[in-house]
Amino acid sequence: MWTWFYKLASPPYVYGVAAALVPWALGGAALALCYGLIAGLAIAPPDYQQGEAFRMIYVHVPSALLSLTVYTVMAAASAVALIWRIKVGHAVASAAAPIGASFTILALFTGSLWGRPMWGTYWAWDPRLTSELILLFLYVGVMSLRSAFEDPSRGDRAAALLATVGIVNVPIVHFSVVWWNSLHQGATIVKLGAPSMPGSMLWPLLSMWLGFMLFFAAVLCIRLQGEVLNRERQSTWVRQAVKS
Amino acid sequence: MMNNGFWSMGGYGRYVWPCFAFAFLVLGWNLWSARRHLDAARLRARRELQMAGIDP
Numbered sequence: 001m002w003t004w005f006y007k008l009a010s011p012p013y014v015y016g017v018a019a020a021l022v023p024w025a026l027g028g029a030a031l032a033l034c035y036g037l038i039a040g041l042a043i044a045p046p047d048y049q050q051g052e053a054f055r056m057i058y059v060h061v062p063s064a065l066l067s068l069t070v071y072t073v074m075a076a077a078s079a080v081a082l083i084w085r086i087k088v089g090h091a092v093a094s095a096a097a098p099i100g101a102s103f104t105i106l107a108l109f110t111g112s113l114w115g116r117p118m119w120g121t122y123w124a125w126d127p128r129l130t131s132e133l134i135l136l137f138l139y140v141g142v143m144s145l146r147s148a149f150e151d152p153s154r155g156d157r158a159a160a161l162l163a164t165v166g167i168v169n170v171p172i173v174h175f176s177v178v179w180w181n182s183l184h185q186g187a188t189i190v191k192l193g194a195p196s197m198p199g200s201m202l203w204p205l206l207s208m209w210l211g212f213m214l215f216f217a218a219v220l221c222i223r224l225q226g227e228v229l230n231r232e233r234q235s236t237w238v239r240q241a242v243k244s
Numbered sequence: 245m246m247n248n249g250f251w252s253m254g255g256y257g258r259y260v261w262p263c264f265a266f267a268f269l270v271l272g273w274n275l276w277s278a279r280r281h282l283d284a285a286r287l288r289a290r291r292e293l294q295m296a297g298i299d300p
Binding site: 230 | 250253254255256259260262263264266267270271273274275277278279281282283284285286288289290292293
């Protein structure tokens with residue numbers, strides 16, 4: 001039953017799986033993003049309150065959800081690396097960090113642009129915005145900590161510890177709109193009960209979300225191959241891998 | 245649909261389009277930097293093997 005888990009601890013196996021997944025994930029992402037963009041920008045009707053400005057949801061929500069998903073992946077991989085001493089876990093966490101940071105910046109930037117016409121300001125020290133900014137600081141902290149040590153294994157452990165502890169911020173970001181008074185609207189998709197959108201607006205959003213997730217899978221696999229090569233370059237299997 | 249109304253987005257075009265433009269910039273950067281990271285790792289591994297006297 002646990003064979004698949006042990007296989008994932010093998011760097012050559014992970015390198016091969018990651019290489020095989022890239023074209024499928026990129027192809028799927030391209031299809032989902034194309035549909036999401038066309039349907040979201042040209043077919044979905046304008047919102048009855050926000051008019052055409054609501055279309056920013058098609059990049060803002062997927063990027064915000066991805067910023068939390070990537071952090072969860074990074075923290076889970078870090079925990080696996082710390083608990084079971086599986087080195088591939090550090091490679092996954094290291095590969096995920098810059099991707100997550102970039103999507104957090106995108107979520108903050110698009111949220112800021114959306115906030116200007118709706119709230120009258122680009123930024124407010126609102127619980128959702130502030131906790132998302134803390135998420136960005138956590139990503140930056142994890143990346144900085146990893147490269148701050150001369151001994152890479154010490155850097156890996158320190159970064160893994162911060163990433164694992166920092167997971168506490170993920171539910172804070174998600175539930176901040178419920179726990180505190182917030183300018184930010186409540187959850188649209190990830191909540192108990194039916195989504196609060198009609199299908200004509202919801203399907204393009206789900207498609208963009210899927211596209212972003214598949215894109216993340218693709219770039220994670222590419223980065224992961226690089227991470228594994230960097231960490232295993234003394235191994236004999238690397239000779240075969242760098243030939244191709 | 246491809247008329248001025250579409251591009252102006254009901255007066256919100258200056259917010260909507262930079263949103264999508266920045267999203268594509270982030271997607272493009274991610275793909276480019278990931279490829280660059282992998283190519284650099286391959287080159288580094290190849291060089292180390294050559295320095296060790298093993299022709300990859």
